[in-house]
Amino acid sequence: MRLPIDPEVRERVERLELPWNEFGIDPYGVSKEALAANYTLARFFYRHYFSVDAYGLEHVPKKGRVMLVGNHSGGVALDGAMVYASMFFDMDPPRLAQGMAEKFINTIPFASKMATRVGQLTGLPQHAERLLSEERMLVVFPEGAKGTMKLYKDRYSLVNFGQGFMRLAQKMKTPIVPFAFMGGGDAVPTIANSVTLGKMLGMPYIPITPWLVTLPLPVKLEVYYSEPMFFEGTGTEEDEIVMANVEKVKARIASLIEVGYKRRRGEP
């Protein structure tokens, strides 16, 4: 059974600037058909279910290599999916945001295929460098899996950032657009994470919510993008230098979260 493709999505897929072959497939295996189906589904969640608001889109470059770097919010990959959707629906022309999928995804039938077809490659430094060298858009969550495991009470905090993204940005001379993703913790209020259950299903863990299953609630989600940050260097610098840069990005994201938090609570 095929999902009927939304005409707006179809038109936007056609406007993506990617090197398609005759079969509508790019050299990485991203497919127009799969993107159309995926974003038709994402459209419902982006426009209606979560009615996501994106602020600061003017800071996102319309062309060329860029890394969107932000916080994890919500125990499932909601944050990533909605950031990709905001690039697809609210940028003009639309941009395909590509994330780095957890390695376990590739071992699961269907998930492996779907991830590739919509541009989510396995999280390897080689992939990241290659995509940036081809002037594509990369989405990075430097908190890693620890970030998705945040509990409800910690939903507006940040855990430690890795430094891989910074070394990558410096090496590839790529601007970083920091963003804050708000509300994922309200949509999926995690009270615990079950590693045992996850193992049984071939995943690192399963988030447990008060109603047990991990279905997200229809709460309003927001993304705040801020001005691009540039960092000089080659990516081979000492840890202290790289970590100092990482802290600057982290501080920017923390301040965006602050703004978003106030707005969510109706404060000025």
Next chain:
Amino acid sequence: MKVLVPGISGRLGRMLAERLVEGGHDVIGIDRRPMPDPPAGVELHELDIRKRAAEDVFRRVRPNAVIHMATVTHLVVQSEDRYRINLGGTRAVFEHSAAYGVEHVTFVGRHTYYGAAADAPLFHVEDEPPMGLSSFPQLADLVAADLYAGSALWRYSSFVTSVLRMVYTLGPTGHGTLATFLRGARVPTLLGYDPLFQFMHEQDVVTALVTTLEARPRGVFNVAGPNPVPLSVIIKETDRTNVPLPGPMLRAALGRFGLPKLPRGALDHIRYPIIVDDSPFRKTTGFQHAIDEKTAMHAFRDAFPRPVM
């Protein structure tokens, strides 16, 4: 130029010989298989490259260049003998080349060297180690031959060595691993997986070999043609039926119901892609493929229409 081609009797060997003769080269072929109706102008020796008589050919002919195509896959020889053919033959080619004044040796290897795995990068580069051996031991001899050929780069300074890792071949001769896999009316795939496949038309394979002969690039190079295509598209475009089966069921069904026979490890090759970055080869030699993916698939389909069951 005098060009010696061990493994000339294969389909690619014959096409290469024809192209070399056209280009005005003297072609000398060695193969243990007979070559019925060899192209005009080819001097043919029906013997084993590992035997004394092969050395005599090197001594007498004194070739300027050698293009070594005498390696076999598990699809052709399914025994321990494969190790001896691939490794012993490759060793003989390099030793004789050093002894008899050859200027350039090309080793024709395969891109399956890199192996297929869940955590392998798309677009392998030449300096990566082979990672697929634990899951697919049938590749060990070809990987070892590839590495051995690479060691000639420091072992022998008297000639230039080019080690080529070529992607799958697809075209009207129906030669090669991918073409063999697609031969039947039904092609088994793994349910929930649809890896990218990289292939090039056999005429482009020959062009790449001739380009290597002319440019004499020193080093190890990935060689590819058009952009990769998902397996499902290849099956559709060659007018076959895709039979997606869950892993355990597929393992049990292989070799039956008109499905091709595959070793266990080969399943990883229809689960995960093996894609190479061929930009260094193109940059160094100026090679460009002439035949796109659609034409190659249709050429195979027209030469091997879907068998009537």
